[in-house]
Amino acid sequence: MKILVPVKRVIDYNVKVRVKADGSGVDLANVKMSMNPFDEIAVEEAIRLKEKGVATEVVVVSIGVKQAQETLRTALAMGADRAILVEAADDVHTDIEPLAVAKILAKIVGEEQPQLVIAGKQAIDNDMNATGQMLSALLGWSQATFASELSVEGDAATVTREVDGGLQTIKVRLPAIVTVDLRLNEPRYASLPNIMKAKKKPLDVKTAADLGVDVAPRLTVVKTAEPAARAAGEMVGSVDELVAKLKEKGLV
Amino acid sequence: MAVLLLAEVTGGELQLDATAKAMTAAAKLGEVTVLCAGASAAAAGEAAATLAGASKVLVAEDASLGHRLAEDTAQLIASLAESYDHILAPATTDAKNILPRVAALLDVMVISDVSAVIDADTFERPVYAGNAVQTVKSGDAKKVATIRTTGFEAAGTQAACAVETVAVPGATGLSDWVEDRLAASDRPDLTSAKIVVSGGRGLGSEESFAIIGALADKLGAAVGASRAAVDSGYAPNDWQVGQTGKVVAPELYIACGISGAIQHLAGMKDSKVIVAINKDEEAPIFQIADYGLVADLFEAVPALTEKL
Ligand SMILES: Cc1cc2nc3c(=O)[nH]c(=O)nc-3n(C[C@H](O)[C@H](O)[C@H](O)COP(=O)(O)OP(=O)(O)OC[C@H]3O[C@@H](n4cnc5c(N)ncnc54)[C@H](O)[C@@H]3O)c2cc1C
Numbered sequence: 253m254k255i256l257v258p259v260k261r262v263i264d265y266n267v268k269v270r271v272k273a274d275g276s277g278v279d280l281a282n283v284k285m286s287m288n289p290f291d292e293i294a295v296e297e298a299i300r301l302k303e304k305g306v307a308t309e310v311v312v313v314s315i316g317v318k319q320a321q322e323t324l325r326t327a328l329a330m331g332a333d334r335a336i337l338v339e340a341a342d343d344v345h346t347d348i349e350p351l352a353v354a355k356i357l358a359k360i361v362g363e364e365q366p367q368l369v370i371a372g373k374q375a376i377d378n379d380m381n382a383t384g385q386m387l388s389a390l391l392g393w394s395q396a397t398f399a400s401e402l403s404v405e406g407d408a409a410t411v412t413r414e415v416d417g418g419l420q421t422i423k424v425r426l427p428a429i430v431t432v433d434l435r436l437n438e439p440r441y442a443s444l445p446n447i448m449k450a451k452k453k454p455l456d457v458k459t460a461a462d463l464g465v466d467v468a469p470r471l472t473v474v475k476t477a478e479p480a481a482r483a484a485g486e487m488v489g490s491v492d493e494l495v496a497k498l499k500e501k502g503l504v
Numbered sequence: 505m506a507v508l509l510l511a512e513v514t515g516g517e518l519q520l521d522a523t524a525k526a527m528t529a530a531a532k533l534g535e536v537t538v539l540c541a542g543a544s545a546a547a548a549g550e551a552a553a554t555l556a557g558a559s560k561v562l563v564a565e566d567a568s569l570g571h572r573l574a575e576d577t578a579q580l581i582a583s584l585a586e587s588y589d590h591i592l593a594p595a596t597t598d599a600k601n602i603l604p605r606v607a608a609l610l611d612v613m614v615i616s617d618v619s620a621v622i623d624a625d626t627f628e629r630p631v632y633a634g635n636a637v638q639t640v641k642s643g644d645a646k647k648v649a650t651i652r653t654t655g656f657e658a659a660g661t662q663a664a665c666a667v668e669t670v671a672v673p674g675a676t677g678l679s680d681w682v683e684d685r686l687a688a689s690d691r692p693d694l695t696s697a698k699i700v701v702s703g704g705r706g707l708g709s710e711e712s713f714a715i716i717g718a719l720a721d722k723l724g725a726a727v728g729a730s731r732a733a734v735d736s737g738y739a740p741n742d743w744q745v746g747q748t749g750k751v752v753a754p755e756l757y758i759a760c761g762i763s764g765a766i767q768h769l770a771g772m773k774d775s776k777v778i779v780a781i782n783k784d785e786e787a788p789i790f791q792i793a794d795y796g797l798v799a800d801l802f803e804a805v806p807a808l809t810e811k812l
């Protein structure tokens with residue numbers, strides 16, 4: 253069984269985001285970029301399935317600027333077998349929308365014929381939480397989002413999902429799309445020898461145009477602004493003082 | 505403009521708070537039809553009919569909709585889509601599972617977590633864990649969006665509008681429900697509670713987390729947690745507040761032993777009043793707290809419970 257894992261290059265989750273003064277977006281020039289944290293978990297899960305003998309090959313794919321090659325190399329260093337870069341933008345500030353990403357992924361799925369696609373639940377830049385669900389719709393496949401446990405047996409996967417009320421377990425028929433939540437696993441670090449080996453692993457480059465997908469955005473970003481700032485607070489010296497403040501405000 | 509609002513229905517029951525808040529966003533856009541879907545949804549439909557702003561309620565009942573699996577629910581919504589310009593739902597895990605699928609079936613983009621409605625095509629939504637707010641204008645013929653409920657007041661009530669039943673397309677058979685492990689609790693719901701008491705890694709263990717519960721019970725509050733507390737097994741996953749957990753905006757949020765990482769702040773910084781109790785005076789949570797107390801939580805939290 254082949255597994256496809258889409259990985260997105262995003263601003264590193266530790267970086268303090270700076271909104272550009274002219275409202276045109278977030279400053280991404282010279283900022284540390286990394287693999288979307290959820291996608292690291294997706295790659296890890298795919299590799300574990302391969303180590304267990306459930307999967308035979310793990311293919312990672314990234315859509316965006318050519319620098320996304322670095323993200324793919326990271327996934328290869330973790331243990332993925334092969335990578336595909338789909339160039340769809342020149343400017344690092346151009347974000348390809350989930351619908352277009354899903355259409356590109358649907359084409360790649362057509363070529364690669366995986367039985368399972370494991371994606372992140374959400375990209376931490378646009379916070380859309382949509383691509384996996386959209387891909388699943390385009391392919392007419394089953395979907396299991398927000399997975400915190402995954403097991404594959406025969407032609408089905410059993411997935412425990414993190415939902416508002418607690419946990420839900422469902423069984424999806426393969427081929428399927430699974431999107432992963434934070435508690436599925438702890439991704440491994442790539443070792444130095446594996447980083448060296450990853451340089452020799454195959455990385456194919458295509459373009460969105462090659463695949464015949466129009467990536468023009470459906471949503472125009474009119475403005476990007478800083479969120480409303482909170483007024484400065486005060487420090488209290490004791491529990492008694494805190495209780496007094498809360499009572500004064502009528503909060504307790 | 506005609507709006508279809510997917511009501512939040514769990515186990516046949518209408519989740520009033522989430523649905524009523526999404527209704528306020530929907531009512532800004534036009535005439536609202538509410539869809540209640542489930543294995544049983546008639547009672548939810550009756551309840552939804554009395555939500556101010558509803559002009560009609562559609563009830564879709566079928567075993568395949570029982571656990572609101574995305575494939576069957578999305579297929580149902582897509583089958584109704586032709587009559588509507590907007591398709592909305594409160595941004596719950598159910599709707600986040602379903603609506604992007606609906607959008608792709610209709611070949612439109614989904615607009616996730618809308619925090620403000622500017623006009624029929626233009627919406628605000630937080631990005632980068634709430635570190636930026638984007639205004640987006642949709643060029644799609646239909647708008648499919650999930651509504652961040654903390655951005656809207658709950659709609660009131662009205663005399664019941666008409667309720668109709670709708671046909672459900674055949675089941676897709678793509679997924680089967682196996683089981684739900686839902687936490688039963690007497691405490692108020694985290695996303696609609698007036699007061700939330702949250703604990704972080706500073707609690708150190710599941711047993712110590714009980715002091716958070718005790719304070720919450722004294723205040724009639726809901727309990728929340730940081731991701732670190734959930735990952736460490738001190739608290740269940742449905743308590744997680746943050747970028748990837750629940751978004752809350754209570755009157756009072758009390759953060760105990762939580763450092764204040766941006767991913768946590770994303771879920772609570774719109775609370776009216778924030779109290780932080782942390783032994784580290786440098787903890788970033790103090791930068792957004794209205795009242796900060798530098799103290800050992802194992803002393804301060806029980807003392808607070810006693811004195812309130
Ligand atoms: C993709 C992604 C998504 C994430 N999503 C979320 C999310 O949704 N929600 C979330 O919360 N996090 C999320 N995180 C994690 C986040 O980055 C932080 O790691 C997490 O919030 C830290 O939790 P914490 O504050 O409890 O722990 P820590 O950062 O370890 O802080 C513990 C605090 O407790 C204090 N403390 C310790 N002992 C005591 C004591 N005895 N008395 C008083 N204070 C004490 C310490 O001073 C410290 O400030 C996410 C991370 C990533 C990468």
Ligand SMILES: Nc1ncnc2c1ncn2[C@@H]1O[C@H](COP(=O)(O)O)[C@@H](O)[C@H]1O
Nearest residue numbers: 258259315371372374375380381382383
């Ligand atoms: N440009 C992209 N390239 C590769 N994978 C992506 C891209 N955008 C989204 N994804 C995948 O879809 C998931 C959800 O992203 P989103 O729907 O944008 O929140 C991510 O975690 C990735 O697995």
